[in-house]
Amino acid sequence: MALLSKKSKEAFKDPLMASNPISLQVLGICSALAVTVQVQTAVVMTLAVIAVLAASNTTISLLRNKIPGKVRIIIQLSVIATLVIVIDQILKAYMYDMSRQLSVFIALIITNCIVMGRAEAFAMQNNPKDSFLDGVGNGLGYGGILISVAVFREFLGNGSVYGVQIVPETLYSYGYENMGLMVLAPGAFVILGLIVWLHRIFAGIEAE
Amino acid sequence: MRSNSYTLIFTSLITIFFGFLLSVAATSLKPRQDINIEIDMKKNILGALGIEPKNSGKWSIDEVQKVYRENIVGIVLDKDGYETDKDPKNIDADKDMNFFPIYIHKTNDNINGYVIPISGKGLWSTLYGYFAIEPDCETAKGITFYKHGETPGLGGEVEKKWFQDNFKGKKFIDGNNTLVGIQVVKGSVDKSSKEAYRQVDGISGATITSKGLEVFLKEDLAKYQAYFNLNKEVIG
Numbered sequence A: 001m002a003l004l005s006k007k008s009k010e011a012f013k014d015p016l017m018a019s020n021p022i023s024l025q026v027l028g029i030c031s032a033l034a035v036t037v038q039v040q041t042a043v044v045m046t047l048a049v050i051a052v053l054a055a056s057n058t059t060i061s062l063l064r065n066k067i068p069g070k071v072r073i074i075i076q077l078s079v080i081a082t083l084v085i086v087i088d089q090i091l092k093a094y095m096y097d098m099s100r101q102l103s104v105f106i107a108l109i110i111t112n113c114i115v116m117g118r119a120e121a122f123a124m125q126n127n128p129k130d131s132f133l134d135g136v137g138n139g140l141g142y143g144g145i146l147i148s149v150a151v152f153r154e155f156l157g158n159g160s161v162y163g164v165q166i167v168p169e170t171l172y173s174y175g176y177e178n179m180g181l182m183v184l185a186p187g188a189f190v191i192l193g194l195i196v197w198l199h200r201i202f203a204g205i206e207a208e
Numbered sequence B: 001m002r003s004n005s006y007t008l009i010f011t012s013l014i015t016i017f018f019g020f021l022l023s024v025a026a027t028s029l030k031p032r033q034d035i036n037i038e039i040d041m042k043k044n045i046l047g048a049l050g051i052e053p054k055n056s057g058k059w060s061i062d063e064v065q066k067v068y069r070e071n072i073v074g075i076v077l078d079k080d081g082y083e084t085d086k087d088p089k090n091i092d093a094d095k096d097m098n099f100f101p102i103y104i105h106k107t108n109d110n111i112n113g114y115v116i117p118i119s120g121k122g123l124w125s126t127l128y129g130y131f132a133i134e135p136d137c138e139t140a141k142g143i144t145f146y147k148h149g150e151t152p153g154l155g156g157e158v159e160k161k162w163f164q165d166n167f168k169g170k171k172f173i174d175g176n177n178t179l180v181g182i183q184v185v186k187g188s189v190d191k192s193s194k195e196a197y198r199q200v201d202g203i204s205g206a207t208i209t210s211k212g213l214e215v216f217l218k219e220d221l222a223k224y225q226a227y228f229n230l231n232k233e234v235i236g
Helices: A006-016 A029-034 A039-063 A069-094 A096-102 A104-111 A113-123 A128-158 A169-173 A185-202 B004-048 B061-071 B155-159 B161-165 B194-198 B207-222 B225-235
Strands: B072-077 B100-107 B110-121 B126-133 B140-147 B183-185 B199-201
Touching: A006 A128, A029 A104, A029 A128, A029 A185, A039 A069, A039 A096, A039 A104, A039 A113, A039 A128, A069 A096, A069 A104, A069 A113, A069 B004, A096 A104, A096 B004, A104 A113, A113 A128, A128 A185, B004 B061, B004 B072, B004 B126, B004 B140, B061 B072, B061 B100, B110 B207, B126 B207, B140 B155, B140 B161, B155 B161, B155 B207, B183 B207, B194 B199
Parallel strands: B183 B199
Antiparallel strands: B072 B100, B100 B110, B110 B126, B126 B140
């Protein structure tokens, strides 16, 4: 018997490419614009989202047969909100500088459409194992785009990647300048738009 | 469809459970978070004074605590400039309008400088920082900002070294011992100007942030003039 059934594999793999939450479902754009000025913040944000998604999907899937249909959305929200607050508290205690840079955007994972979207669309109908994999997969799919955007923005806007200076000092003395647009929100729109476009071309998706 | 009582019991249980989880997380992590906030404040005070970590890299928690303990004394002044028995930790800048914390940099009873907290409106946000002053009580020694929401690359440049280094050696007191504040000019300071002693280079594209900084810096300095004048009498 294979380690993972076909369905489990799909739950994990689909959101990475074929139904990527950002570039194909266009969810979670707000944070994708806000935390991608530096690669480091994008990485921490990715880890936080993966943790929240995996845990919320699993919890909601475990409770799926007990949750009364009338109040399911508010129950999902309380699970998600609790997890996000716990992660925010942990960051404040152990990664203080990082939590300062991410500021409100960790708390705003609560409103990230991906998390509730997956809870409602997947975890409510599937078993905990598949839901966990779906959570991790969506988190990675989200993070992959986030980090790609951040690599371009930090490189073009700051001359560095993950805090390491890439553009040599000598180039600056010859008149090279960082692209100020990239550290502002419009820079993220441009990069994100290009990535969505490229991704759709390679995934072979026609206009809807 | 489930009954209303089931729904009610289920939601109550969920609420109690998650509420409990949250309070456990919040209380158990609180001490560590408080230390982080304290260390961050101390780092900023040392930074304003131009004190760098020994290994030219990052501060470790122990190093910050040690250097701070050996060099800095925090006291609270009343509005007439006299020392009170309050602890700067317990002063809330928004509530205690008549008490002003000041941090004194001392080595073996020699005063090397003073640090005062500064804050005020820029363009989008309130800026928070520290302003360090030479022992003569009229020359700037350094400035840092630890929190602001200004546009990166424009107003956000206030956190950059080139802008902050600008302030070193500038005076905020004129020849008649009047508080004049430090002026942030457009472009670069004209060195031949009579006012150059109290002017710093501005940030292009950030006029409102610069003006805001100029205004709140002067307001905050005004709170400490009584104390500085007392000090000058002692020295003079």
